[in-house]
Amino acid sequence: MIIVVRPGASSDQVQSVCDRLVELGYSIHRSDGVERTIIGAVGSPSLDKVEAAEQLRSYEWVENVIFVSRPYKFVARESKPQRSVIKCRDVEIGGNEVVVMAGPCTVESEDQMDATARSVAASGARILRGGAYKPSTSPYSFHGLGTEGLELLRAVGDRYGLAVCTEVMDPRRVDEVAAYSDMLQIGTRNMQNYDLLREVGQLKVPVMLKRGMSAKYEEWLLAAEYIASGGNEAIVLCERGIRSFETYTRNMLDLAAVPVVKNLSHLPVIVDPSHGTGIRDLVPPMCLAAIACGADGLMVEVHPVPDHSAKDGAQSLDLQQFADLMPKARSVAQAIGRSLR
C-alpha cells in the first residue's frame, strides 16, 4: 500500500499517519519529495487490507492511498500453478475444448424444450440452458415456471445427453435449484447479492457467475472470491455485456474482458453474446470473436420460434441459425488451436 500525503502537510501530520500504519502492523518506508511525502507500507495488517486503506484515506492530509497487491486470493492467477478446468457433469470448461451452452431464455413447455435440445445437441452444444426462475425488470412480466420448469429442463437435458444450467436468485431456493442442475447461474443483477454468493459457496455444484452490468474486473473477481472463500472453487466467469452510452445494442459486449480476466485469474471465462448485444444478427459474429480472443465457451440463446418466445426473442437464434453458426465457430476454434464439438 502506498500513501501519498498532501503537499503542505505538517511533519506532525505525516507522523500521525506513520504511527497509525505501525499500529496496524505495517512496516513503513518513507520518502520525502520536494512537493509531497510518500509512504510505502508493507506487511500483514491486523485489519483486512481494504479496510486499512479506507481508514488511511480518511485522514484530511492523505491525498491518495494506492493498493499494490490484489484484494482477492483464491481466484488470483498466482494462487494456482495451472488454469482451472471446471467439470460440469461430463463436460470440461477451461480445457482445450470450447464449450457451447445453448437453449431458450425461459423454459416454457415440453415441446419447446425437446425441440431445442434435440437440435442444439445435434449441432454440437454440450450444455442446455433455460430459466425456471427468471428475473424481470417489470413485476408484471412472466417469472418462469418454477419447479415445473426445473423438472422439464432436467428431463430434456438427460434425454439428449446434455448437462443443464439454470439461474438461481433466492438464497432460500438454492438447494432446490441445485438438486436439478449441473451448473448454477448467478445472473448479472445478483453479482453482488452477497448472501446468495455465500449460499452457493457452500455447495459442490459448479457456479457460472455473470459479470454485473457495471462491474469492474476487480469487483467481478471479488464476487467470485465470495464463492471460492466459502469452499466452492468450481466457478466459471461469464462476460455478458456492460452498460454504456450506446443504445443501439442492449449492452456493450466487452470482449477484452476475456484476455484480461484470464491474466488476472485461473478461472475459465465464457461469453454470452445474446445478452451482450440483444440483437440476433450480431450474435454469430460476436460468437466467433469471443472464440478468437480466447473464450472457453459460449452461452447462446436459441428458441424454436423466437417471435413467440416468452422472453428475449429479439436476441434468440432459431434452430437453423444456430446450426449454421456451429461449423463457423468450429473453424475459428481450430484456427487458434482449440477444438469445438
Place this chain on the structure above:
Amino acid sequence: MIIVVRPGASSDQVQSVCDRLVELGYSIHRSDGVERTIIGAVGSPSLDKVEAAEQLRSYEWVENVIFVSRPYKFVARESKPQRSVIKCRDVEIGGNEVVVMAGPCTVESEDQMDATARSVAASGARILRGGAYKPSTSPYSFHGLGTEGLELLRAVGDRYGLAVCTEVMDPRRVDEVAAYSDMLQIGTRNMQNYDLLREVGQLKVPVMLKRGMSAKYEEWLLAAEYIASGGNEAIVLCERGIRSFETYTRNMLDLAAVPVVKNLSHLPVIVDPSHGTGIRDLVPPMCLAAIACGADGLMVEVHPVPDHSAKDGAQSLDLQQFADLMPKARSVAQAIGRSLR
C-alpha cells in the same frame, strides 16, 4: 405501442405483424410511408405490455418497437392526485420539511452511536442511520455487528428521539431487521434483488430504495413498483450516485434525478451525497445543491472519529462538520420556501 417495420418488408410480412397484434388483443392503426410502414397498437393486450413488445421485436422485419405508455402503475405520478408523504415514526418525508438522516456507515459500539446520535439530534437530524448488516465488495471486510448492531441502533435512536433506518440484504432477515427499524434501506447492489423487493413489499414498514449503480430512472421506478405492487406503498427513493468514467469521485451524483423522478412519480426523493461523491469536502456543497433542486431529504454519513471509522471514513463528516453544515442547509431550504429542523 408503435411498431416500425423495416424498409422493404413485404406486404405479407407487414400483415403477419398486424395479425399478431390483433391476436394479442390490440386494435391497430397502420400508416404506410414512402420508406417504412408504421403500426400504432392501442388497447389492453392479453400479455404484459413489456412482454408483448419483446415478442414483436423478435420479428426479422420489425425495426423498432416504441413504448409509449409507462410500464409502472402504482408509483406513477398519474396514479395519485397528490405527492406521497411517507411517515417514518413521527417524521414525514415528502412534505414541506427537508428531512435529514445522519449517522455512521456501520454501527460499531455504544460509545460511537451515543456520541453520534446526541450530536446529530442537537444539530437537527431527524433519523439515525447505521448499518448492522453491511454489504462489502470484499469477502474479507467487516460485515457488521448483526443483531447486536440492530439493538444498539434502536436503543440509541430511542434515547435521542430519532427514528432509525438500517439496511436489509437477505430476504431471510427481513422480519428481524424490520422489528428494530422505522425504515428499511434497500442498498444500491440490491435494487434488482427481486425476491428481497417482494419480501419488503409484504411489510407495513417504510422502505428507502437506493438507485442501482447503473440503473436508468425507469428501472429504478420499476424496482419501486415491485414493492408497491406487493402492497407496501411507503417508499422513499434515494439518489446515491451512479457509475461513470470519472474516477476522481467514488460515484457521479446525478442531481437531475431529483426533479426528473418527482415528475415521473409521486414518491419522495432524497439524496445521499456521501456515497454520491465519496469525498468529505464535497458532501456539504452537494447537500446544499440537493436541497436547492428539490430533494425531500438528505442522508449524510457522520462519524465521531472518521479516521478510525470501520468503513467509509473518507466520506464521513465529523460531528463538528455536520453541525456546521446544518444552518447552511436550513438557509437554502428557506430560500426555496421549505423548512429544515
Place this chain on the structure above:
Amino acid sequence: MIIVVRPGASSDQVQSVCDRLVELGYSIHRSDGVERTIIGAVGSPSLDKVEAAEQLRSYEWVENVIFVSRPYKFVARESKPQRSVIKCRDVEIGGNEVVVMAGPCTVESEDQMDATARSVAASGARILRGGAYKPSTSPYSFHGLGTEGLELLRAVGDRYGLAVCTEVMDPRRVDEVAAYSDMLQIGTRNMQNYDLLREVGQLKVPVMLKRGMSAKYEEWLLAAEYIASGGNEAIVLCERGIRSFETYTRNMLDLAAVPVVKNLSHLPVIVDPSHGTGIRDLVPPMCLAAIACGADGLMVEVHPVPDHSAKDGAQSLDLQQFADLMPKARSVAQAIGRSLR
C-alpha cells in the same frame, strides 16, 4: 512518480528500470516488499513527466506507474495565492457575484435578439450569448448566420449594456470572432481541438472552455492549460453535462464538478443546465442547485418563442420562465452569502 514492479521480476529487470530513471534525471527510492518492488522517483526529468511515465509503463515487468503530482501548472490551485476573477467587459466572473449569461442557442434575427436581450437584461442577466457559427451533429442542419450573426449579437448586446459571448470553432476564424466578442466559447466537441486552443491562447479575450462530453477533470484542466500556457490566463470553465447510460436527459449534469474543479484550480466555474439536461422543466431546479454548490455563474438558453427556435427549443426557457427563475436564483445565492444582479 511511483513505479510498481510486477511480482517475479528479476533483479536485473528491476535494475534496468532504476537505470532508466536515473538516465531520465530522477533520483530514486527503492523499497522491496515481499511480493513487489516499488520505486519512488523524485526530481525533474529531461522529458515531460507524462511522457516519462509512458516510457516506464512500456517495460514488460512494470505493473503500474502512478502519477503523484498534477500534470498541469498554470491552472493549478497551488500556482496562485487567490482565486482568479475573470473580467469580461465590465462583468467579473469568479468574485462574489453569481453571473448569469442568457440568450438563444443561435442568432436568428434582429427581432429575436432584441426581444431576448431586452428581457434578460431587465431580469438581471449580465452577458448575452448566441451562436453565429454553430456545430451540428448533422451536416444538413442550420450552421448559423456567420458574420451577420456576429454583427447582430454585438449590436444588440451594446444596446442593452450586456457583454457578449459566442462560440468559435475554426482556428482560421478566431480573429474574426474575437473582434466581435467579450468572451469566446470553446464548445464541448472542441475541448481537445488543440490547434484551436493554441490559437485562443494567443489572444487577450477571455475564453469560456466547456467540458468535453466524456472528459475527466484532469483532461479538462489540461485543455485549459493549453490556453494558459500560450499566455491567455483569462479562462472560465463551464460544466455542461457528460455522456452517460441514462437517455431520459440529453446529458448527465455533473454538479460535483463545481467544487472538485474549484479545489483543483483557481479558475472560476460556471454551469450550463440547458445542455446539461436538454429539458426545459429541469433547467430552473438545476440552476438553483448549481448556485448552491458554488458555481460562479450560469449559462441559460432563452428564446422568445422556443417552439419556433432554430435549435435547442426543447431546452430553452421562454422570456417569462427566465424572468420567474431569476428571483429564486437570487434567493439561493443570498442564502450562501453571494449576490446575483
Place this chain on the structure above:
Amino acid sequence: MIIVVRPGASSDQVQSVCDRLVELGYSIHRSDGVERTIIGAVGSPSLDKVEAAEQLRSYEWVENVIFVSRPYKFVARESKPQRSVIKCRDVEIGGNEVVVMAGPCTVESEDQMDATARSVAASGARILRGGAYKPSTSPYSFHGLGTEGLELLRAVGDRYGLAVCTEVMDPRRVDEVAAYSDMLQIGTRNMQNYDLLREVGQLKVPVMLKRGMSAKYEEWLLAAEYIASGGNEAIVLCERGIRSFETYTRNMLDLAAVPVVKNLSHLPVIVDPSHGTGIRDLVPPMCLAAIACGADGLMVEVHPVPDHSAKDGAQSLDLQQFADLMPKARSVAQAIGRSLR
C-alpha cells in the same frame, strides 16, 4: 417522424402540433389512444428533418418525437447496391482481403521508421502508419516532427512498398499532410471537428475516420456524412475503443461496432486494438477477435524498442511480437473465408 402527445393535452394543443407539421410540409396520420394521441408525419419538410424534430420537441405538450428514418444519406447502406471498396494507393480496403496497417505512434527518426517498415512489410502489413502532427492531452508532451516527419514517413513507405497513413488535425494543414499521404487519419478527438471534416471532404485522398471517444454509432456515421456530402466518399471507419467506467484498460474496445456499422453503412470498418486496450498483451487476442467478427482491417502500433518509444510504448508491439501475430491473424481470416497478406 412520430410525435407522441402528452396525456391530458387539449384538442387545441394537439391541433397546433398538426398545424405546424402541415406548415412544415408533412402529411399527417393521427391516432387517438385512450391515454395519448400519436401523430405520424410523413413527407419531405421544408426544414432539415433533424431540425424539424427539434422544433416539435419544443412544444410543452409534446412528450416525445421519434425519428424513424436515418439522418444520413450518402453513407447509408441503402444508398449503394454493394459495399464500398476504398483504394489506398494499391491497397483495397473493404474487399476480401483483411488489410493490416502497422507502425509507430509517432515518427521519431529515420532509423526507427526504417527498422519498423522493413519488418512489418516482411510480416505482411500493407500500410505504414506514423504520426507527424500528434495530439496530446498535455501541452508539455512531444507533438511530433511536423513536416520532417511527413517526409520520413513518405520516403520509408516508398522504400518498402507500403502505402502511408498519418493524422491531420488542423484544417490549415490539410493540404500539406495530404501531399505526403495515401490516407489521412482523423483522430478520435477530432471526430466532430466539423471544419476539419469539411476540409477533407474537398479532397480526393481517402480518409480514415476514428470513432469519437464517446460517439454513438449514429454520430459517427453523421461525421462521415460531413465528409461524404462534401464530395469525398473514400472513407474508412475505425473503431478504437470508447470511454467506460473500467479503468484497467485505456479504453473499452467495442467490437460489436464492426457488424453494427457494416449493417448501417456500406463503408469498410477497421479496428485499432492498440488504442482500444492500451495494453500490449491484449493487442494480439483482440486483433484476432476483430478479424473474426468481420473487420476489414487492423491498425496496430509497432515500435522497434517500445520502452524507448516517444509515445504509446505500453500498447506497442515490438517487431517480433508483430511478426508472431500475423500468421495467427491469417489463420483466423482464412477460417472465415477471407485472405490476409
